Amino acid sequence: MSIEHQLKDEFQHNAKNVVCPPSINMRVMSAYKELVKEKKGDQPVERRRRWPKAVMVILLIAVVSGFAYAGRTLLFEETKGNMTMSAVTLEELKLSKTQLERISQARSEVKAQLNPGESAVVYLTDLDNVRSLPFIPVSQPDVNEDLNAWRKELKDRHFDRMPPDSILGTYRFAGGMKLSPFGAYMGSETDSAALLEELKAGIEETGQDFIWSKTPAPASLPLLTYTTVYRNADHATLYLIMENAPDSNVKIQLSAPPSAEYEELDLNGHAAHYFKNDSYVYTDSLFYQEISWMIEQGGKSVIYRLGSDSPAMSKEQLVEAAKNL
Known part of the structure; x- marks a missing residue:
């Protein structure tokens, strides 16, 4: 064509x-x-x-x-109820090892300076030519370690399925947190453009390789994201992420470099999507793999994501864990 x-x-x-x-x-x-x-x-x-x-x-x-x-390259697009999720690979996200290491170092430095519940964005001169990645979000999540209280909060936010006590028998509940565990920036297009110009001006003034700024939590969000964290004895981590949009029609798009692996799966009768990315800029390990699927209930949809930033986690283990959920 x-x-x-x-x-x-x-x-x-x-x-x-x-x-x-x-x-x-x-x-x-x-x-x-x-x-x-x-x-x-x-x-x-x-x-x-x-x-x-x-x-x-x-x-x-x-x-x-x-x-x-x-x-x-569009990998997939799926719509159910009021939510659409899709994934694309972008050539410009093919970053060098040096760029990835600098991003990881900057994220770690900024995260160490944040208090629980705070978020920030990091701008690096290495990313000047990466239009789809203007700055990197970082957060220090406020963790709820009470499973019963966490389940109640999820129920109040219209989630019908509650997170289990454990996954795969060895991954135990470690806490729940609002938003993504890797950082998130919520702002309008105008806000994003203004913030980027402010960060660039700071770079020119200081002459540093990177600069960061705290970002306030928005008063309301069209998309609700809640993450339940599980860890085993070796500190390997699983993230069960649930997303819904009770009052909005929302589109979510995952962007990845061309090297990312993708496969469509059948998960207990549901179409599911498997990703593996060894250049993931939002984790300390620069690695992330995930299985995601959508379920529609009464015209509204919920997106479930089960992921891990532990390279030791195999695809087969992740699939088994997702099927058991």
């Missing part, structure tokens, strides 16, 4: 889901100005602001998706 037909199919597939945020005019005009500068020099483009918004949306998709398409 030609690249023209691939682009056409992708645009048609996403047409129904196009959302026009308040900042669309500003972003499209900025992109258009850059194109004009390259072809004709720096000329006034005020008249272009009279274009219909629908045309601007199409232009934005063409500019953004067109340039990124060659290095992007």
Whole structure:
């Protein structure tokens, strides 16, 4: 299939889901100005602001998706109820060993300075050219070590299935935490752009290789993420992550480098997705593997993820653990 037909199919597939945020005019005009500068020099483009918004949306998709398409591969997309999850590999996420080591070191330094419940983002000059990874989120989770209290909180958040006391017989409950155990940043596109500019300015001022900033917890979230942690005697870890969106329609996309392994599985009659990534920038081990699946209940969906950042954990063990859940 030609690249023209691939682009056409992708645009048609996403047409129904196009959302026009308040900042669309500003972003499209900025992109258009850059194109004009390259072809004709720096000329006034005020008249272009009279274009219909629908045309601007199409232009934005063409500019953004067109340039990124060659290095992007869609692995899967699944929709159930009010949630859609998908996964892509991005060529630009193929980082060097040196880049990965610097990210890991920076994350560790920042995490050590956070109090329980605090989150931050880290910006590294090594990632200047990685558009899909503008900064790295880091968190120091506030852990609930009372299993009964944790189950009650999950029930109050509309989760029907409660986490077990143990997994595989040897992995015992170690605590529950809100959000992802590896860090998360929740902000609008405008907030993200402003934060990135602030971090870049800090780099220029200090001349450092990386800089970080604490990020406040949002007052409300469209997606609720809760993680139950299990550990065995060797300190290997399993993460049972449950996500739902009681009042919203949500799309979640996993991005990984081309080296990531992916396989579709049958998990007790449910379609499941297995990933293995040995260049995962959000764990201390730079390793993460996960099995994820969706269950729909009354028009609403829940995403379950069972993962481990322990390289000693085999795929077969992870599959067995997921089936037992």
